[in-house]
Amino acid sequence: MSNEEVDLKGQSLFEHLGELRTRLVYCAYILVIATGICYGFSEHIFNFIRAPIQPYLPNGGLIYTGPLDKFVAHIKIAFVCGIIISCPLWLYQVWKFVAPGLYSNERKYTIGFIFSGTALFLLGAAFSYWVVLPMAFHFLMNFGGNIDKPMISIDQYLGFFTQMCLMFGVSFELPLVIAILGMMGIVSHKFLTEKRRYAIMGLAIASAIITPPDLMSMIMMLIPMVGLYELGVFVVGIVEKKRAAEVRMNERE
Template identity: 75%
Template sequence: MGTTEDLDQRSQSLFEHLGELRFRLVRMVWILLIATGICYHFSEPVFDFIRAPIAPYLPGGGLIYTGPLDKFLAHIKIAFVCGILISCPLWLYQIWKFVAPGLYQNEKKYSMTFIVAGSGLFIMGAAFSYYIVLPMAFHFLMNYGGTTDKAMISIEQYLGFFTQMCLMFGVSFELPLVISILGMMGLVSQKFLKEKRRYAIMGLAVAAAIITPPDLMSMVMMLVPMVLLYEIGVLVVGFVERKREADIKRNERE
């Protein structure tokens, strides 16, 4: 049973972690607000870019809106999503600063790799959604049941769908980075990841079915890269473990 001093130290450590988490979250909020404000000035050309995947299936190539504030709120939402994208390195840096104390000293030097890889993976996921998944999904959904009926899609409906797809694909592409960090913190091992591979794939399939539109092609288009990214994460964790063992042996010899 721990002494009063031990309990006080644990309580102090917990409050320090919570204080650090609050500090990093506040910084992330400010980063996103500033980035959103910058992106708002470019929201109109960005809106044209976002509308492009569904434009061929719309009468006149445009979306509709039914409320006086709908278009204004749409530009705010667009600015926010773009703000998340362009500020990706900054808020990833805040995440890294929070998890870094739980890593070994020689692993903390990977901060720049973490930021660059995390930003690149997120943008790759969003780009994969925009250029590959969305066109295929719209081709299926907008042509389903023949071409007699014409689509009248509202701005709110489309942006909700578009934002969900791009953000979910962006987040899902962070999978190898998340697995790598868990491996660096000693929470998972390469052996564990290999043994639980079947369960992981089942979980990824369920996630892909929930996130993507209700057609098999979109689900497969998300599941395949997620499985590949999981395997990349397994390889990276193995590399981290071998590097850690080599460092320990070298320190023992010294």
């Protein structure tokens, strides 16, 4: 490995912690600004968020029991939406933190990392909103007959909705995480292939924990997660082939 490739690998623990602090501060600034922007549209966003459960509510709306509940709900909505719309910016901060652990020729993938990370996060959140949540509410709201009527509070619903969308968004980053670990040499294509059965078992457990307590929701999360894991394995294989080809080329020179 050349000096150019190890210049950033020799950072001390304090330098790494300092860099982490800097990136976290930048992420905090980004989220505050994005939250402020989204707050101006919180009413329209709330109508969009309410849509999956609205058909099952007797009066078409959620309830609240405290004078501040609705105001706090709009703050939470603005914050979650701020996380989503600022995804490319805080992903860039994540990349700046992990880039020193990569080879110099791999640090050029900044745009690809940000684009793919944003696309995967939004895909996960959209999959939760349009596929998983309607299916989950159909099961949960019709369970045990239709005599009892739901009275769902704003706070309860937002907590459930936010957890589902963010967890699916983060979970869909799996191939990107695997690819970065492969670039850093922490995992290999052979390791990921040999440990596939354990990975699938772990994904099944995670799916059961994250999703509502019905089998269909768990399966609807497990299937794409397994596919995303295989995508990550495929990308690591490509990275290793490129790295091996570059090593052979350097040896010839």
